[in-house]
Amino acid sequence: MKGYDLLQLAVRNLRQSKLRNGLTTVGISVGVASLVAMLSLGVGLQQMATRRLAGSGLFDTVFVTSRQDFRGFDREDDAKNPHPEQAPVLDEPARVRITKLTNVTEVEPEIRVMGEVVSGGETHFGFVTGLPMSARENEAFDNLKGKFFSGNDADEAILLTDFAKELSPKNPSEVIGQDITLRYGERQALAPEQSDQPQMAGGENNASAGGSNGDDFGFSVVRKLQKLRVVGLIDAEPYGGMRTVSRGRIFLPVGATERLNMAQFTDMRSSLRGASGKSYMTLTVRVKDPGKVAAVQDAINRMGYRTFSVLDATKSLRRFFTVLDLFLGIFGSLALAVATLAIINTLVMAVLERRREIGVMKAIGASDLDVKKLFFTEAGAMGFFGGVLGIVLGFAIGKAINIGTGIYLHRHQLPAEAVWTMPGWLVGAAIAFSIVVSLLAGLYPASRAARLDPVQTLKYE
């Protein structure tokens, strides 16, 4: 029998006993729904955890330093590289190469300097930190008052609310939109003839050191003023204050801090090195997702730099979620196992009921295989419809879980969070799984139907 005819006949047969087959299909759908709801919960929890980790900005980031610097932190690494002076410098070409690595989304230097804000005749001291544009995703900006930076090069600042209180004790929010003046030290290249005679006794706005940079002969630090528009306030330091760049009270776009050429503490180190060209102390490399961190780290290591990431935490997290998914899957499958018994029962009943019909079909030319296929197709069709219905049902259950947790979180003054997510692959996989399970359940009834002896079934009763 042709496939289409088979399917048509099967669906037609199913419709003959609507109630029984309908109930069986609902049984399958409940099984599929529970499986889908459980697995989606697992996926949702995993995504939530990953989102939290990504939000912390620690797990998708690789910190890169030159092996010339920070000796002594990693003895194993030091032992492997006994000649730090030969290690490559973390300079602009290196930054470009790292930017071009696959799965790297952003490479920014860590810039943190001291600065002063002049306001109403008073000066307020604070650390000035350059933030990459990706920091917007950080959870610290979830409760951002005002706006984020308009661009990586904008002359804008975001302040810690505590710092804004210093500027405007009564109403810190009114600082947003105002201009402030930032006083900072700019790193200025020295002219070649000055380099041989370092001016140790600088004026109030002048310090110098012999060394390297784009400024090959050393640099001086000059006091500068820069007008900035305050665009937003945040309550807490980004990245949970766990990264160098997060420790500050005045935040600027990292591009702006680079353009302003702010002198950093670490410039002293590079001034001693004697190599030419601008170099970075630390680059933070953002990776597309935490799973790709290891690969990126390897690639940068091969370039000769030292890397650091909080990778191990994500590894054990993945292991935890694999186990969780497994258990959720097993619990979810229990209902489907019961549904399987229902299919077997329904089809065995159908075989008994349709004994004569099967006999007639055989007498007019159906082969054993045709009969087997017919019952098989009926089982598969129930599986398909059950699967589709199950997805819908599972979706409804998931929505209910999300709404429920949303209300719970709201009561505890926490932001709403989707703990349940149904990924696209699960929809297809659940329907396919439902069909396969139904076909397996159909094996016995179908072969039983195929074995029926037409002579016996057609005997006139």
Next chain:
Amino acid sequence: MGESLIRAIDGVSLTIEPGEFVALLGQSGSGKSTLLNLLAGLDRPTSGSVVVHDRDLAKMSSEELARYRRNDVGMVFQAFHLIPSMTITENVDLPMRFAEVDRAERVQRSRESLERVGLSKRMEHRPSQLSGGEQQRVSLARALVNRPPLLLADEPTGNLDSRTGEDILNLIRDISLSLGMTVVMVTHERVLAERFAQRLIFLADGKLVTEEVRA
């Protein structure tokens, strides 16, 4: 259950010519239905052979037997054996589905077949809406639809009144003559058999008793 082997058909040797109308007669339990089932390929002999068109049914696989039943045999039963949930057309259509006939041709052939038995106006009815005679006509249309050379009828008039029974047998004879179909009919109504069949074969206890050839 430890049943002893019952020889429903024992040592029957019989040749049927193409286009012949043969009636198998005998008491119930005489083995006439078993002989018909052997010819239909629904049953297999424990020994001996059933040769149809030079092919031995006893040696065929179940798949080959199914193909034989589909293409070479049409069957009509005492209880009609239509599928109650299907319409008349669907019932007639069913053997062609197993024979994998194209959809367009199936529609055409069902109509032709139903016209031949005089039921072209009731195609969308269900079997339960028809009289016994009409149901037997549907059953006959179904048996003819794959154009088999052999028609096997198991007590085709057993559930019908004598008048309707005669109509059916007339129809079977006409079709047999016009299509050159071989007909083997099981019956216990000797009068009808004598009127329609060219040859009567009497069975008792699984053995051939006598044979009677009519003009």
